[in-house]
Amino acid sequence: MKSLWQRLFASQVWRSIFRHGLPESNRTRAEAVFYNFFLHIHPTKVRKRSVKFTYTWGLGGLSFGLFIVLTVTGALLMLYYRPSVPQAYWDMKDLQYVVSSGQFLRNMHRWAAHAMVAVVFLHMLRVFFTGSYRPPKEFNWVIGVVLLVFTILLSYTGYLLPWDQLAFWGISVGTNMARAVPFGVGDNISFLLLGGNIVGENALVRFYVLHCFVLPVAATMLMGIHFWRVRKDGGV
Amino acid sequence: MKKDFQVEEIADIKKAPKRLAFIKNRSAARVKREDENMVMTFPNLVVKEIIAFEVMVILLAVLSLIVDAPLEWIANPEHTPNPAKAPWYFLGLQELLHYFPPVVGGVILPTVTVVALIVIPYFKINIKGEGLWKEHRRETFLTLVGAVGIVSLVLLLFKVYAMLMPTLIVTGFMLAPYFIKREHGFIAWLGHRPLSWWVMTWFVMVVVVLTAIGTLFRGPEWSWTWPWEGIY
Numbered sequence: 001m002k003s004l005w006q007r008l009f010a011s012q013v014w015r016s017i018f019r020h021g022l023p024e025s026n027r028t029r030a031e032a033v034f035y036n037f038f039l040h041i042h043p044t045k046v047r048k049r050s051v052k053f054t055y056t057w058g059l060g061g062l063s064f065g066l067f068i069v070l071t072v073t074g075a076l077l078m079l080y081y082r083p084s085v086p087q088a089y090w091d092m093k094d095l096q097y098v099v100s101s102g103q104f105l106r107n108m109h110r111w112a113a114h115a116m117v118a119v120v121f122l123h124m125l126r127v128f129f130t131g132s133y134r135p136p137k138e139f140n141w142v143i144g145v146v147l148l149v150f151t152i153l154l155s156y157t158g159y160l161l162p163w164d165q166l167a168f169w170g171i172s173v174g175t176n177m178a179r180a181v182p183f184g185v186g187d188n189i190s191f192l193l194l195g196g197n198i199v200g201e202n203a204l205v206r207f208y209v210l211h212c213f214v215l216p217v218a219a220t221m222l223m224g225i226h227f228w229r230v231r232k233d234g235g236v
Numbered sequence: 237m238k239k240d241f242q243v244e245e246i247a248d249i250k251k252a253p254k255r256l257a258f259i260k261n262r263s264a265a266r267v268k269r270e271d272e273n274m275v276m277t278f279p280n281l282v283v284k285e286i287i288a289f290e291v292m293v294i295l296l297a298v299l300s301l302i303v304d305a306p307l308e309w310i311a312n313p314e315h316t317p318n319p320a321k322a323p324w325y326f327l328g329l330q331e332l333l334h335y336f337p338p339v340v341g342g343v344i345l346p347t348v349t350v351v352a353l354i355v356i357p358y359f360k361i362n363i364k365g366e367g368l369w370k371e372h373r374r375e376t377f378l379t380l381v382g383a384v385g386i387v388s389l390v391l392l393l394f395k396v397y398a399m400l401m402p403t404l405i406v407t408g409f410m411l412a413p414y415f416i417k418r419e420h421g422f423i424a425w426l427g428h429r430p431l432s433w434w435v436m437t438w439f440v441m442v443v444v445v446l447t448a449i450g451t452l453f454r455g456p457e458w459s460w461t462w463p464w465e466g467i468y
């Protein structure tokens with residue numbers, strides 16, 4: 001049995017995918033990180049201090065983890081959702097009563113979204129209180145603040161999509177806040193966002209496009225830069 | 237031969253966040269000495285990341301099995317709920333709108349907050365993170381009391397007790413080491429906190445208090461409602 005595994009790990013196919021042997025020595029452990037696309041954002045060695053859970057509380061990583069959960073559940077929800085009035089609401093009802101595990105899927109997406117707002121905020125606090133925004137990481141802190149704003153916008157645009165009373169009036173209250181920007185700018189922002197003067201079908205389509213395409217793509221790019229800079233500036 | 241450069245050596249890393257290294261020809265830019273307590277990323281860090289992610293997914297799944305996402309009746313522009321609330325992370329802002337005119341609560345304060353967060357790392361003052369009371373104790377005391385006094389007056393004028401309370405509590409903790417001199421313990425620890433620490437702590441307390449009030453303590457017509465009288 002053991003020799004079978006060893007033959008597999010030594011085979012050309014396996015070695016074409018993983019270019020190193022099993023991580024049994026420090027050399028191959030380093031290679032496991034170095035030659036892996038997903039792990040190469042990490043250095044091959046890290047300080048013991050920064051691996052300690054109570055230093056970072058894993059909050060940055062968990063923010064990204066929540067983003068992954070939200071992407072997967074979000075893509076599945078998209079299969080059962082039409083951004084039009086009143087179908088959007090009936091699709092919610094179908095998720096609740098017709099689609100297998102539909103309610104669970106929606107719950108997962110909802111709670112992960114709320115959790116992400118909180119976790120990203122906590123991550124910001126951790127970075128502040130450990131002084132991790134200091135030079136040379138100033139600009140990465142700025143990107144982080146923008147990512148926090150994006151997280152809130154993602155959550156907020158998703159809030160309208162169920163098209164129930166909660167969604168409609170939550171978004172109405174928020175866009176009315178935007179109207180308070182003086183010199184007519186607020187009215188223009190609100191009109192641009194809603195595609196009209198009130199929250200209607202145009203607003204639903206706009207929020208849907210922002211929520212499912214524009215904001216996630218923009219946030220993904222910023223996250224790439226954020227992680228890359230963490231690594232370049234000597235973080236984990 | 238006269239040296240055309242001078243290298244200053246400072247043992248305290250906080251005083252010299254950036255360092256220059258002069259690398260001679262034909263030598264690799266590498267530190268020979270083994271670094272402090274390094275561990276292999278694989279498995280030490282990677283395993284922790286995987287466990288943290290799995291625990292998070294399990295907790296989310298359990299929560300999703302127990303608590304259903306809310307779904308009310310279909311959107312109806314004719315029927316305004318009382319109160320109409322934004323999602324929880326905006327309820328701090330909505331609470332501000334209750335006190336201040338819309339331009340202040342809805343535009344100026346949130347913009348100032350985001351800009352203030354962005355410029356944090358560009359304030360180069362006090363990079364060593366020295367305690368608030370380390371030097372110029374008398375001037376610090378007067379400036380602090382003056383600044384908090386002005387803020388408190390404005391808050392009193394608009395009757396924003398929800399912001400006044402955390403402001404006064406944080407100021408109380410700030411002033412404690414000025415009056416009570418201790419070498420060890422909690423008050424000594426407070427005395428070693430830098431100003432930036434206090435500002436952020438105050439900001440977080442205000443955000444938490446406002447959000448909690450907006451979420452749990454506001455009912456019809458945005459009136460004060462205890463949680464046991466119903467959460468709107």
